[in-house]
Amino acid sequence: MSSSRASSEIATRTNSRTVEKYPLSRVGPFEFRIERDARKGMRAPVTIYSNDALIAKMQTDRTIGQAVNVTHLPGVQKHVIVLPDGHEGYGFPIGGVAATDFETGVISPGGVGYDINCGVRLIRTHLTEKEVRPKLKELIHEIFRSVPSGLGNTGALNLSSGQLDLVLSEGVKWAVDSGYGVQKDLEFCEENGTMKHSDPSKVSNEAKKRGAVSLGTLGSGNHFLEIETVNNIFDDEAAKVFGISERNQVCVLMHTGSRGLGHQVCSDYLRIVEAAAHIFNISLPDRELACAPAGSREAENYRLAMGSALNYAWTNRQIITHNVRRAFERVFGSSFSDLEMDLVYDVAHNICKVEEHSVDFDNPAKKKKVFVHRKGATRAFPKGNPAVTLQYRNVGQPVLIPGSMGTASWVLLGQEASMDRSFGSTAHGAGRNMSRGAAIRTYPYESVRQDLQSRGIILEAASKKGVAEEAPGAYKDVDAVADVSHNVGIATKVVRLTPIGVVKG
């Protein structure tokens, strides 16, 4: 295989307004690298998995510059990774992975982001598109009514502080014990829906206040709930294990996170970590990378509060699942178990976890404990991994990649290559290619609605502005993102889904 090392200088803006140039090499058909330059403070190289079109887009903003900045973190391991959907974020790029040493590294709230455990859940049904079409409008309306959506929404549940603390420590287990689901739902969530390393007492009262009234709500921005049909199956065996057996089978896909609670946890701990920065004496090129050393009180408290926000987000998706199942029951007149509305999987996209990984390019067998920061990245563990639920252990972990509103979404399959090449991770979505403001100017609400309608997609939305901001044209091509993951071999194609109904915040 020819892996030309043709080097090109790319310009990337940094926070300091100077234009930095990074020597970018192509090291494979879908792999690029910026070698470590210790004189500039880099402690590791950057690896970018991308095709030519997607990396060209990354070069027009701060994505790659931010990834280079992340290589300055103390204890950063092996390489900082940018996935094909990479774009600018707070300090760290979104669509990125960074692993830091468990003992000598740092933990950074910006490496997880504001929407802690923003993630995706896929539910299957035994219904086909033909059966759902006649009732689609009613179904979408029924879901829209029973799952509050939009900015600042409340009203699904109103928790006492005791109940909220149980949500924050037990996650989905609390929901199932409280009647919002069935026992086997737990088996199809990452971490079984409960991050044990959590402590509600490390979550501020302000965050709890926001969380108590928002559980079971969808939110806004790129969060959505869609009725999908199976458009194509690429891996019959894996699809079958995931409960997907035929084209036009109907599924439900939801994309939401920890709402105002997670946002507040991130804000609180960014402030705490920044205020303590002088104590840690860590020099970084961007204050948004604010971090605390492993084992410090600040890092430990953040991890425990983040764990609570993870539990909140998983529970949020469980409560929404309960209400979606109820909506289906009302519309189709049979129980959700008769409709076979089983959870396919629930996976986090914004998370920091302790995992064991190979950290040496030359010695893949040697592993050590690291803090894996996945920010806009999906875990993609292969078959045989003990973290993969028993039901899927012989095939591998389902990877859920939502597209933008009205476009395809993907189910991929975690592969062994991800462990060596991307700390067991792959891409998480389409990624914006246009600012919200530009999207509003380019795609008025009415044109987006009509475009969806002409393609047979029913839409109900809390906000017209939100629909314009999330217009399909404002996003990158999710099929290209899935292609890169597949071709690199870190997670391979199983099922392509296309929407027939959309509920938007």
Add this chain to the structure above:
DNA sequence: ATGTTC
């Protein structure tokens, strides 16, 4: 992403 500017 977000009680969309503490």
